[in-house]
Amino acid sequence: MRAIVTNGEGDSWEETRDRPEPSEGEVLVKIRAVGICGSDIGLIDGGGPPWKDLPVVPGHEVCAEVVKLGAGVDSPSVGDRVALHQFIYCGTCSACREGRYYQCDEIQEIGFSLDGGYREYAAVPAYTLTPIPDSVSDLEACQIDSAACTLHAMDRIDISVSDTAAVLGPGALGLFGVQLLRAKGVDDVILTGTRPERLEAGRELGANKTINVRETDPIEAIMEYTDGAGVEVCVEAAGAGDVVNTSLKVAANQGQVALTGVFDASREIDPDDIVLKELTVVGGVTAAHAVEDVIELFERGDLTVDGIVTHEFPLAEYEEALETVRNRRDGVVKAVLRP
Ligand SMILES: [Zn+2]
């Protein structure tokens, strides 16, 4: 079978490998769709989490079909379509016992420390797979993890229907953020970003005010829009530039800020923004326990990948796919490989 491998030094290449056999507790799946995440590009270019183990097959935004069960596995069933949640954990350390398995002492992550979804078949532990209903498409299923990352961070703050909210960053996480805020009943949602086509997608998905930060200062524009009060909720989904500072500046008194972007370097902020306004600032880094909720939202039609998944490529065209994402060519928001 075909597999795409990276050494984390800027290179990726195709290898021919044997189809894996599922060990005890594992399931063999055929990959149907795998999203190219910004963190995959980061891994290929030298970034990634401390537990990365190279060379590795990238890819964690996976929709697959169950082909064969290893010993001791009774679910999912052969033929089920499933979504992957990429963390492998011990289940017995104190973080695992408290449900924070993604902070496990012995964490492994499919697509970073273990081979991921940029290949035709994979054998993975049964517990990493969630069966998905027929009404959720392959493209939606491979984005469950992205949407659930945003929802997990948003679940760490209290959002009420009368809030005005800002989403900073119109990538996949931010565009899911707009939809999730609308699904929670918030009707006043501001979206900021640099790319007109992404801001347009955000308007289609429910943002009623968009701000192009290349043309307009986002802090001034948001303060003006809210008559100087600021927003009750700010979801940061960019992980770049001075967006943390913007989040703190545009938050209202006792406002809440959820940070979801992963930054490659430290950033300067003014702590008095948090102290004097009594802000609540939380971070969120994983889909955690939000996966089932996101599946339900896709089923109900409250979430869509329209305007988010903009490109599909066969696995053999991975180079073009990666270049398209890396250089943000051709209006791409999310590109998906179809092995
Ligand atoms: Zn991702």
Ligand SMILES: [Zn+2]
């Ligand atoms: Zn653990």
